[in-house]
Amino acid sequence: MIYSLEVKNLRSGIEQKEILKGVDLALKSGEVHALMGRNGSGKSTLAQTLMGSPTYEVSGGTAKVFGKEILKLETTERAKTGLFLSFQYPSEIPGVKVYSYLRMLHNKSHEDKLSPKMFREYLAKKMELLEMDPTFSERFLNEGFSGGEKKRMEMLQMLMLEPKVIILDEVDSGLDIDAIKIVSRAVNYLIEEHNSSVLLITHYSRILNYIKPDFVHIMLDGKIVKTGGEEVASHLEEYGYSSSELQVPAVKHEE
Amino acid sequence: MKNNQLKDIRETYADKFGFNMPEVPSSKAKKGLSEEVIREISKNKGEPKWMLDYRLKAYEAFIKKPMPEWGADLSHIDFQNIYYYIKPGDVEKRTWDDVPENVKKTFDRLGVPQAEREYLAGVKAQYDSEVVYSSLMDELEEEGVIFLSTDEALKKYPEIFKEYFGKVIPSADNKFAALNSAVWSGGSFVYIPKGVTVKRPLQAYFRINAESMGQFERTLIIAEEGSFANYVEGCTAPVYSSDSLHAAVVEVIVKPGARFRYTTIQNWSDNVYNLVTKRARVEKDAVMEWVDGNLGSRVTMKYPSCYLIGEGARGEVLSIAYASTGQHQDAGAKMIHAAPNTSSSIVSKSVSLRGGRTSYRGLVDVAASAPNAKSRVECDALILDSISATDTFPTMRINDSSANVEHEATVSKIGEEKLFYLMSRGLTETEAMGLIVSGFIEPIVRELPMEYAVELNRLIELEMEGSVG
Numbered sequence: 001m002i003y004s005l006e007v008k009n010l011r012s013g014i015e016q017k018e019i020l021k022g023v024d025l026a027l028k029s030g031e032v033h034a035l036m037g038r039n040g041s042g043k044s045t046l047a048q049t050l051m052g053s054p055t056y057e058v059s060g061g062t063a064k065v066f067g068k069e070i071l072k073l074e075t076t077e078r079a080k081t082g083l084f085l086s087f088q089y090p091s092e093i094p095g096v097k098v099y100s101y102l103r104m105l106h107n108k109s110h111e112d113k114l115s116p117k118m119f120r121e122y123l124a125k126k127m128e129l130l131e132m133d134p135t136f137s138e139r140f141l142n143e144g145f146s147g148g149e150k151k152r153m154e155m156l157q158m159l160m161l162e163p164k165v166i167i168l169d170e171v172d173s174g175l176d177i178d179a180i181k182i183v184s185r186a187v188n189y190l191i192e193e194h195n196s197s198v199l200l201i202t203h204y205s206r207i208l209n210y211i212k213p214d215f216v217h218i219m220l221d222g223k224i225v226k227t228g229g230e231e232v233a234s235h236l237e238e239y240g241y242s243s244s245e246l247q248v249p250a251v252k253h254e255e
Numbered sequence: 256m257k258n259n260q261l262k263d264i265r266e267t268y269a270d271k272f273g274f275n276m277p278e279v280p281s282s283k284a285k286k287g288l289s290e291e292v293i294r295e296i297s298k299n300k301g302e303p304k305w306m307l308d309y310r311l312k313a314y315e316a317f318i319k320k321p322m323p324e325w326g327a328d329l330s331h332i333d334f335q336n337i338y339y340y341i342k343p344g345d346v347e348k349r350t351w352d353d354v355p356e357n358v359k360k361t362f363d364r365l366g367v368p369q370a371e372r373e374y375l376a377g378v379k380a381q382y383d384s385e386v387v388y389s390s391l392m393d394e395l396e397e398e399g400v401i402f403l404s405t406d407e408a409l410k411k412y413p414e415i416f417k418e419y420f421g422k423v424i425p426s427a428d429n430k431f432a433a434l435n436s437a438v439w440s441g442g443s444f445v446y447i448p449k450g451v452t453v454k455r456p457l458q459a460y461f462r463i464n465a466e467s468m469g470q471f472e473r474t475l476i477i478a479e480e481g482s483f484a485n486y487v488e489g490c491t492a493p494v495y496s497s498d499s500l501h502a503a504v505v506e507v508i509v510k511p512g513a514r515f516r517y518t519t520i521q522n523w524s525d526n527v528y529n530l531v532t533k534r535a536r537v538e539k540d541a542v543m544e545w546v547d548g549n550l551g552s553r554v555t556m557k558y559p560s561c562y563l564i565g566e567g568a569r570g571e572v573l574s575i576a577y578a579s580t581g582q583h584q585d586a587g588a589k590m591i592h593a594a595p596n597t598s599s600s601i602v603s604k605s606v607s608l609r610g611g612r613t614s615y616r617g618l619v620d621v622a623a624s625a626p627n628a629k630s631r632v633e634c635d636a637l638i639l640d641s642i643s644a645t646d647t648f649p650t651m652r653i654n655d656s657s658a659n660v661e662h663e664a665t666v667s668k669i670g671e672e673k674l675f676y677l678m679s680r681g682l683t684e685t686e687a688m689g690l691i692v693s694g695f696i697e698p699i700v701r702e703l704p705m706e707y708a709v710e711l712n713r714l715i716e717l718e719m720e721g722s723v724g
Contacts, residue, residue: 075679093673108681
């Protein structure tokens with residue numbers, strides 16, 4: 001079985017401090033895996049480590065995208081395998097126009113280059129899907145964007161790249177319910193049209209009403225401590241992370 | 256490894272931008288500078304006596320003036336190892352068909368877009384020291400606009416010429432202005448009559464194409480009352496081994512209510528000393544804008560200035576400096592507020608990489624006779640690696656308490672975070688860096704005519720190659 005994303009015993013951290021203490025995950029094409037856990041449990045570290053952030057150092061384990069080991073690859077090369085990370089805190093890039101940037105992304109990730117006119121139409125459709133004002137394409141990438149606008153810009157970039165493996169790092173944080181619906185629409189579009197698989201990192205089960213998970217994982221102190229179906233999320237909603245259901249000793253403080 | 260990469264870049268650079276075109280000078284003047292050389296230049300050009308006297312007087316000043324001891328290192332300039340005047344084999348041409356093939360080829364390689372070529376009838380190209388092609392657009396002529404090589408203008412319009420020449424920048428202003436005044440050759444002369452708006456930019460392309468040849472072009476611009484025009488010059492230079500000197504002088508007179516913009520993109524090869532004096536006299540309610548891009552060269556010292564001598568006058572400088580290995584860009588601006596209600600703005604962006612050095616050197620001077628002056632200075636430096644450097648030397652001389660002067664300076668490095676973000680979208684490190692740099696200088700690039708903006712971005716992409724790792 002070739003998984004779209006397969007992580008085995010992944011360990012990583014900052015300098016001497018290990019944050020991920022052996023993570024295992026396996027996603028098949030078209031599947032949605034929700035990854036939940038409180039602040040500091042290592043969810044974002046997992047996302048960043050998989051994408052190759054220079055902040056984190058891998059100390060063990062493997063990660064494969066469609067059977068290809070990615071941990072030794074440059075971030076650029078990881079992206080080329082079809083891996084995409086929607087950042088929790090996207091960088092602002094002053095002076096770089098959204099339109100020309102997205103055109104660059106599109107040209108790099110597609111064999112067929114669109115003419116400027118065709119690309120404009122293509123872009124307009126994607127922006128419509130995200131209910132973004134057309135003037136966004138004339139702004140500078142993320143510069144001065146609100147939290148919600150940044151998340152939509154992440155989704156727009158995702159639609160340009162049409163990735164096969166999508167990691168969403170708290171794409172729902174700070175979004176109202178309407179914005180969550182819009183973001184979910186973009187993700188569901190890729191699941192349906194491109195059979196993409198999704199690792200959905202979130203604090204709250206709210207978004208799971210719109211992006212239906214096949215599995216829900218609970219992360220605690222750098223490990224996945226529980227895996228199940230949607231019922232895990234509902235249980236969490238009700239009892240919180242300190243529930244004895246999680247079958248691990250309560251952690252005194254995190255962050 | 257690093258050296259090989261640099262070599263590769265130079266080779267691509269030469270190939271892409273068409274440096275090292277064969278030169279076609281018919282007779283080369285002797286190397287070195289003397290009274291005799293100056294007399295020969297003046298005689299060759301058939302100049303009036305006053306110009307010869309002016310040159311000789313300037314030569315005296317040049318000898319007396321010490322080398323500037325501040326700013327960049329100029330100790331390697333050998334004045335006796337430079338040609339001061341080269342007359343190309345071709346005389347001035349009237350029509351495009353007459354322009355030599357190799358000059359046309361140079362335009363090709365500069366990537367002048369097709370649309371632009373249609374206007375080439377109005378482009379003045381300085382090839383070596385003399386204008387080989389110069390043809391006035393009919394519409395300009397009809398409006399009474401004069402756009403000629405400076406040498407031609409001296410012959411055709413001696414009165415206007417004498418009235419304004421050397422008035423904004425006296426021959427003894429500084430050592431290099433004095434040198435230019437002694438040996439100047441070529442450059443543009445622009446006269447915009449009262450109330451005339453020139454919609455299309457007046458363009459000139461400059462090249463240095465003879466080894467060790469100094470280029471001493473002299474530009475004189477007069478914008479009469481209420482007129483409006485935009486002058487654009489771009490420079491590329493061939494890559495040669497021995498040091499080369501470019502010491503130009505640009506004088507601009509902006510009469511009451513007129514607005515003039517002077518745009519320069521210079522991309523000298525990295526052996527050129529680029530020491531240019533640019534100054535504008537800005538009269539009542541007039542606006543002068545300098546847009547100045549300094550790429551390439553070994554050393555650049557250039558501080559476009561505005562003397563705001565009329566009430567309500569405004570001066571602006573937008574400048575980009577880009578310094579790589581072995582390069583020092585010492586650039587900035589000067590704003591002299593000498594009348595009430597004058598305003599100025601300086602925006603300077605610099606990028607240093609691979610051991611390059613950029614310096615911002617600026618002066619804002621508010622005289623006691625200039626109440627309610629406003630000035631805003633913003634200088635931002637971007638450093639791409641740990642072996643490159645930048646520094647800032649802002650000077651403020653404020654003699655009036657009602658002045659409102661702001662100064663803002665930032666120094667930043669390209670953050671790993673930003674690179675990671677862009678690379679996660681499939682861009683290579685080089686592309687990501689190029690994008691960040693282009694974004695950084697965007698506020699100035701957007702003020703450039705399209706083809707220059709394209710050329711500049713292309714150049715930056717090219718420069719980024721090999722700067723990574």
